[in-house]
Amino acid sequence: MKICFTRASMMLVAMLLLAAPAMAQYMVKGSVKDAAGEPLIGVSILVKGTTTGTISDFDGNFELNVPGSSENIAIFSYTGFKSQEVAVSPSSGQLAIVLEDDIARLDEVVVTGLASGVKRSNSGNAVATISSGELTGNTTPQTVDNALYGKLTGVNITANGGAPGGGVNVQLRGISTLGAGSSQPLYIIDGVYVNNSTIRTGRSQLNGATGGASSATQDDGANRIADLNPDDIERIEILKGPSAAAIYGTRANAGVILITTKKGKAGETRVSFSQDIGVARGQNFQGFDVWDETKINNYYGDPARQATELAAFNAAKAEGRESTDWEEYFYGETPLLLNTQVSVSGGSQKTQFFVSGSVLSEDGIIKGTGFDRYSLRANVDHRISDRIKVSVNSSYMKSDNDRGFTGNQNNSGGSIGYALAYLPTYADLEPDENGNYPDNPYFNDNPIAIRDRGVNNQQVDRFVSAASIDIDLYQSANSFLKFKINGGIDYLSGNSLVYFPEDLQHQRASATPGDVMRGRQDDLNYNIQAFLTYNTNLGKINSNTSVGAVRLDERGDFVLNRGRGLIAGQNNLQWANVQSVLEQTKTTVTDLGFVIQEDLNWEDKIIVSAGIRFDRSTLNRDQEKYYAFPKLSGAFNLHEFDFWGDNLFSQFKVRAAFGQTGGLPRFGTTFESLTPQLLGGQIGTQVGTRAVDPDLEPETAQELEFGVDLGMLNNRITLEATYYVKDVFGLILDQQPVESSGISVLATNAAELRNTGIELGLGVNVVRRENFNWYTRLLYWSNESEITKLDIPPYLQGGFGASLGQYLLAEGYSPTTIIGTPSGTDLPAGGFTIHGDRQPDFTMAWSNNITIMKNLDFSIVTQYQSGGAAINLSAFLWDDGGTSPDWDGDDDGDEILNGNERFTARAGDAGAGAFIEETSYFKLREAGLYYTFPQEVGVFKRLKLGVSANNMLLWTNYGSYDPEVSNFGSQAVTGNIEVTPYPSSRRFFFHLNADF
Secondary structure, X not given: OHHHHHHHHHHHHHHHHHHHHXXXXXXXXXXXXXXXOOEOOOOEEEEOOOOOEEEOOOOOEEEEEEEOOOOEEEEEEEOOEEEEEEEEOOOOOOEEEEEOEOOOOOOOEEEOOOOOEEEHHHOOOOOEEEEHHHHHOOOOOOOOHHHHOXXXXXXXXXXXXXXXXXXXXXXXXXXXXXXXXXXXXXXXEOXXXXXXXXXXXXXXXXXXXXXXXXXXXXXXXXXHHHHOOHHHEEEEEEEOOHHHHHHHHHHOOOOEEEEEEOOOOOEEEEEEEEEEEEEEEEOOOOOOOOOOHHHHHHHOOOHHHHHHHHHHHHHHHHOOOOOOOHHHHHHOOOOEEEEEEEEEEEEOOOEEEEEEEEEEEEEOOOOOOEEEEEEEEEEEEEEOOXXXXXXXXXXXXXXXXXXXXXXXXXXXXXXXXHHHOOOOOOOOOOOOOOOOOOOOOOOOOOHHHHHHHOEEEEEEEEEEEEEEEEEEEEEOOOEXXXXXXXXXXXXXXXXXXXXXOOOOHHHHOOOOOOEEEXXXXXXXXXXXXXXXXXXXXXOOEEEEEEEEEEEEEEXXXXXXXXXXXXXXXXXXXXXXXXEEEEEEEEEEEEEEEEEEEEEEEEOOOEEEEEEEEEEEEOOOOOOOOOEEEEEEEEEEEHHHOOOOOOXXXXXXXXXXXXXXXXXXXXXXXXXXXXXXXXXXXXXXXXXXXXXXXXXXXXXXXXXXXXXXXXXXXXXXXXXXXXXXXXXXXXXXEEEOOOHHHOOOEEEEEEEEEEEEEEEEEEEEEEEEOOOEEEEEEEEEEEEEEEEEEEOOOOEEEOEOEOOOOEEEEOOOOXXXXXXXXXXXXXXXXXXXXXXXXXXXXXXXXXXXXXXXXXXXXXXXXXXXXXXXXXXXXXXXXXXXXXOOOOOOOOOOOOOOOHHHHHHXXXXXOOHHHHHEEEOOEEEEEEEEEEEEOOOOEOOEOEEEEEEEXXXXXXXXXXXXXXXXXXXXOOOOOOOOEEOOOOOOEEEEEEEEEEEO
């Protein structure tokens, strides 16, 4: 017994001795402030080489438990500030840490994988980021994508129109598809793959906009990123090309936009309130021509019609309404813009929370139009133990959008802008005392009645929720193993109503007057991903390995019903004489992927990242096949090497990256379908005439990116330069087989495309003093596209026929080449004349931020575009209707009036080029002036007042409201075609921000 006891005692002592080093630790206390002496809340403090850490509280104070009993290194990091390493030991007293501003954002962590990130200074890719201050700190944007203008290189944005609620096409690094796939970036919010589709309302069917040569819809819809409240966003990261986005695989051809929402910070509970009050005014009105006797005689050639119009003019003159400014009448509202935001945030070291509520209400410059958005958000982070952390981010959003009736209508009625083109200034269209609207003798509808009585409404309810669990499975002095599982859902329910009453002028001309379109959309996206991450130090090299799996499911149910021949005063489908299902689609899509990535870092000198993703999707022809998407990048920080002795450069990084991504086709493109048919009076089915190549592969993009990042004079001057070559292979197009096959079109991989571009960013901290700081940033980017291979005959697409301008798809040409009449066998571009290219020659943006006495902030963002072209069919209609501002002028002195000369030139030597115009412009995108009170004011711990504006100024020779607007704004290639769109607006705001 004694021997056993002795052995047991010895074993117990040995275990205690072995455990002692693991249990030994000491505490370090202190505070963290910025250079101005203000406490920094939520600073991350980590013991180097471990996962042990803490964050600073509301007063900037912290307590850090350091494992072991010897000296260690504590790393202090905070967004917007340079990281700082501080030696700590058991004898360390109260630490007073002062962090310096990270002007160049070199210590900002950017995404390099699905479970890993890297400091910007070590990234092998050019990853663009936008902070919350850049997004909403200057002014109040309508939508998230509207806030991106002028803040990123390599991004071209086109709007469907100026209606409240957005409707924006974001294109990253040129063309990614010729139409079979998505041209929009993949949006991910807090790890949730969200829906950014444009939900059809059927408006283009009701007003005839889909007639003619164009088969694309022109609903002027808003894409659904408009549902997201920009004030809830902490930061946005944009992975512009495949070299950065490869790890997102089969959906990343058009780039990836990662959105992170705000989180709470440990410390005292903070209540924040902000109120934005603004007004809007229509922009760049053309000033339509004023009619008089001379113009009536010039425009109307028939003497009888001249007499009729002169009589109408004299009657209007007697009543003092002979020179009505119809642009001001319809587009001249001064709507009120309101945005109210309340948030509560705070928490303890274990639990942090951020809760917000927002109401945005914006009326439009056209009476009866507007956009309302209501949002609620709750983000909670909770540390269950030292090793387990749980995060839940949930939001509810409701959008209510009235977009009115503008744009195209193909002479069928139902567009204010189209009718306005034919409306003389003396027209009498006001309703009488009983509310009856007179017929419009100049066109097929009274635009006042359309404005007042037509309905074009869409409502969307949306719930987005994300959740994640982080578990520290293992840690030692120089390594750790983590497991993370995260995912979420995006549920969207939309209802639309488009309605023309039966007594409208163009409806009375119909055999079934009274037209209604009711749409319903229910979409559910849910995704989950799980990753293991192992990090270890191998001598001077740090290794980070990630392995995981990803699954995404999409479920969609869409129906669009139409009713014609309505009973008076009814818009219910059951009161229609003719009822039809215009479209009904149910979609079920599943993607599954596996990822492995390795990141190696040799003392911040050489950083290499390599990874591969294997994806399969039910949207592919071969649904069981996995496609590989590899990536490889390297960053070489020459300034970190011992031989570097140049004091001028604080950073000199050379980088290169390669990656591949996939582009999934639209639902229905990759499989044959059955169509319903009446057979002997009974419903039957038959195989459709659309077929698919059995060897069809998904579209794939491949990118090589090269760049250099420089920092000079302690990073007061920074330069980021990038050159990329992006090739897209296997572009899916429709081939026309021989008629005897019984097949009308065959979907096949028929083309290859190349984009090459340059992106430059120069930042200069011009003045940096205690009471005056001036930071300026200049951006430049350009992109050129070319179809390098086409296995089918060249063809034209988009637009309304070659006489009005279309797009050419031919080998050796850019897919954004605009061609048209005159035609001829000796012309190389498919027998037509080249009139321009939609893509600009280059784009520049210049932003300035000035702070005076630490309290007065001034910011401004401007943008300049050189070149580019658009098909301006608004000007075509204005000339046809005699309303062009210079219609009865004679600029060249040939005694032919300008309006007649331009309109007839289309049939002559000018051809379609008569109305294809250059889209160069200069815009003052944003300007803001704010004052922050230096001390507490009453109950306010912080009070900030300001004024701002966006889209304040536009200088352009383009002959319409906005050179960035297109009826086909959501199309991959065939944008920059406009037909009397909703005009853009200048927006002016007063701001109040207060913290309690």
